[in-house]
Amino acid sequence: xxxxDILRDFExxxxxxxxxxxxxxxxxxxxxxxxxxxxxxxxxxEDVLSxxxxxxxxxxxxxxxxxxxxxxxxxxxxxxxQLMIIETDxxxxxxxxxxxxxxxxxxxxxxxxxxxxxxxxxxxxxxxxFEEQSYxxxxxxxxxxxxxxxFLKKVPQDLAYLxxxxxxxxxxxxxxxxxxxxxxxxxxxxxxxxxxxxxxLIPGGIYIVKYSLVRRYVDIGDIELI
Amino acid sequence: xxxxxxxxQNLMPSEVNFLAENEMIQILPRYSMKSIQLIGTKIPNLRxxxxxxxxxxxxxxxxxQGKCNIVPPKWLELGYLKEKYDEExxxxxxxxxxxxxxxxxxxxxxxxxxxxxxxPSHQLRSIIQDLKEIRLVKSxxxxxxxxxxxxxLTGLSLLEINEIRPFVLGVMNKLREIHETIDREGEEEGExxxxxxx
Amino acid sequence: MVxxxxxxxxxxxxxxxxxxxxxxxxxxxxxxxxxxxxxNEGTKVELPLWLAEQLAHLEAPDGTPFISLLEPESLNVKVxxxxxxxxxxLDVHSILPNYYKMAEKYCSFFSDxxxxxxxxxxxxxxxxxxxxxxxxxxxxxxxxxxxSLDEFEKRLFKIASESNRQMKNWLKE
Numbered sequence: 001x002x003x004x005d006i007l008r009d010f011e012x013x014x015x016x017x018x019x020x021x022x023x024x025x026x027x028x029x030x031x032x033x034x035x036x037x038x039x040x041x042x043x044x045x046e047d048v049l050s051x052x053x054x055x056x057x058x059x060x061x062x063x064x065x066x067x068x069x070x071x072x073x074x075x076x077x078x079x080x081x082q083l084m085i086i087e088t089d090x091x092x093x094x095x096x097x098x099x100x101x102x103x104x105x106x107x108x109x110x111x112x113x114x115x116x117x118x119x120x121x122x123x124x125x126x127x128x129x130f131e132e133q134s135y136x137x138x139x140x141x142x143x144x145x146x147x148x149x150x151f152l153k154k155v156p157q158d159l160a161y162l163x164x165x166x167x168x169x170x171x172x173x174x175x176x177x178x179x180x181x182x183x184x185x186x187x188x189x190x191x192x193x194x195x196x197x198x199x200x201l202i203p204g205g206i207y208i209v210k211y212s213l214v215r216r217y218v219d220i221g222d223i224e225l226i
Numbered sequence: 227x228x229x230x231x232x233x234x235q236n237l238m239p240s241e242v243n244f245l246a247e248n249e250m251i252q253i254l255p256r257y258s259m260k261s262i263q264l265i266g267t268k269i270p271n272l273r274x275x276x277x278x279x280x281x282x283x284x285x286x287x288x289x290x291q292g293k294c295n296i297v298p299p300k301w302l303e304l305g306y307l308k309e310k311y312d313e314e315x316x317x318x319x320x321x322x323x324x325x326x327x328x329x330x331x332x333x334x335x336x337x338x339x340x341x342x343x344x345x346p347s348h349q350l351r352s353i354i355q356d357l358k359e360i361r362l363v364k365s366x367x368x369x370x371x372x373x374x375x376x377x378x379l380t381g382l383s384l385l386e387i388n389e390i391r392p393f394v395l396g397v398m399n400k401l402r403e404i405h406e407t408i409d410r411e412g413e414e415e416g417e418x419x420x421x422x423x424x
Numbered sequence: 425m426v427x428x429x430x431x432x433x434x435x436x437x438x439x440x441x442x443x444x445x446x447x448x449x450x451x452x453x454x455x456x457x458x459x460x461x462x463x464n465e466g467t468k469v470e471l472p473l474w475l476a477e478q479l480a481h482l483e484a485p486d487g488t489p490f491i492s493l494l495e496p497e498s499l500n501v502k503v504x505x506x507x508x509x510x511x512x513x514l515d516v517h518s519i520l521p522n523y524y525k526m527a528e529k530y531c532s533f534f535s536d537x538x539x540x541x542x543x544x545x546x547x548x549x550x551x552x553x554x555x556x557x558x559x560x561x562x563x564x565x566x567x568x569x570x571x572s573l574d575e576f577e578k579r580l581f582k583i584a585s586e587s588n589r590q591m592k593n594w595l596k597e
């Protein structure tokens with residue numbers, strides 16, 4: 001490999017790492033602000049989590065063996081500072097990951113019957129991660145056991161359902177017409193409003209609009225929720 | 227454990243500050259330090275007195291250890307901010323163009339790197355306070371325009387958005403709920419027996 | 425979209441509303457204090473909204489709905505005019521604690537566009553006042569306006585002042 005190639009590879013990987021941080025932040029904010037659950041960012045999360053664990057391994061090794069680049073094996077204060085920065089970096093990414101996962105859990109808890117219905121009709125749905133799928137069924141079982149044990153067993157059978165759809169639906173669903181703050185990344189987006197009105201979005205612009213009007217642009221990254 | 231429900235569709239100011247700490251800033255190292263490969267980014271080799279860009283959170287750690295000075299962003303300067311203030315006054319219906327994290331970054335640098343700023347802290351604090359206030363007054367005037375469908379707020383920074391978010395979305399969503407009670411798609415009328423209403 | 429578990433919605437549908445029977449129904453006399461007797465055509469009774477709504481949709485074999493809903497006092501011409509004149513001065517809470525929910529139900533039931541416009545204007549003007557109270561704690565003491573808020577408005581006040589408080593605290597850090 002030529003030096004140029006190595007340099008180019010290096011630049012590419014640095015670029016990719018920065019994108020990783022940005023992608024994770026965007027994923028967290030989108031998830032945080034969207035009224036509904038967004039598709040689980042499988043490859044992004046795998047990437048981040050594996051990098052976090054290898055960096056943690058590096059920290060462990062460094063604490064044990066010291067700075068491998070220095071023969072004397074003495075841990076300098078500079079090296080300590082570097083380790084502290086690396087540790088902070090891990091903590092910061094951890095925080096983003098946790099925030100991302102926790103807001104997903106709150107939606108899974110709140111709309112569990114709705115999402116259970118959804119994944120049972122579409123088995124290869126990318127909506128939930130494997131762990132989330134087992135979480136949602138356990139959560140649902142715990143909840144129905146609790147309800148049954150504490151009061152539903154005492155009411156007539158035909159009133160004991162939790163998911164009847166006649167009249168007002170008992171299944172709580174996310175309200176996708178809710179208004180959200182958005183930041184526009186790309187041009188040429190025109191939203192169709194009521195009464196044949198249109199709203200042309202300017203790149204870099206900040207708007208409040210109905211989530212349902214922008215969800216497909218959020219999915220492809222042309223619009224971010226903020 | 228899931229996030230508390232009041233934080234769904236909302237951020238705490240400290241979280242907005244966290245996001246601001248990821249912005250890049252220039253530093254002037256006082257000593258050399260070997261490059262560090264982080265997960266999110268790479269800190270280049272630092273050499274004394276050679277400017278480099280690093281994330282703000284890294285700059286603040288280095289600064290607290292006396293390893294660098296921070297080169298303040300060019301907008302964090304009395305003359306520039308005064309100009310922006312005048313602009314805010316001149317254009318009553320438009321927000322002047324300030325960085326996405328201007329309040330958080332100025333707060334961090336004022337409290338942790340005041341000696342690196344080109345102007346006296348108390349003067350900077352006071353112009354920032356004035357700017358913040360005049361922009362909030364403008365937002366408030368805009369509240370009379372709240373409606374059930376959409377609004378443009380271009381020019382506001384993330385923290386300013388976050389401050390008014392719960393109120394603005396609360397009102398707009400309620401307006402939307404009332405608006406949606408009328409079925410505007412099917413235009414036919416008089417199907418219901420509504421003679422009893424005057 | 426109605427959330428099945430929305431407590432304010434449940435409370436609002438528990439409010440009694442005036443309605444009039446379009447036909448005579450045997451055995452329903454207990455609704456006006458005559459157990460065992462029929463309820464006669466033309467009788468006005470106050471029914472909880474959840475029941476009245478059902479009965480107004482249900483039709484007797486000849487196609488007449490069992491009852492017609494009448495305009496509740498909370499939404500009559502007098503109140504509408506009061507809203508138009510000065511929405512901020514109106515004591516909404518004493519009219520109905522879940523005023524907007526009730527208004528929403530009536531707007532949708534009667535497709536009353538005029539009412540929906542009045543209510544929207546009312547929300548806009550009162551919420552501006554709510555915002556200014558939320559950002560000025562000295563204003564909140566002994567205020568008649570604060571006591572006049574409906575449940576939605578109380579929540580709005582709470583989230584707006586909470587956001588303001590968080591911001592102030594963070595700036596002080």
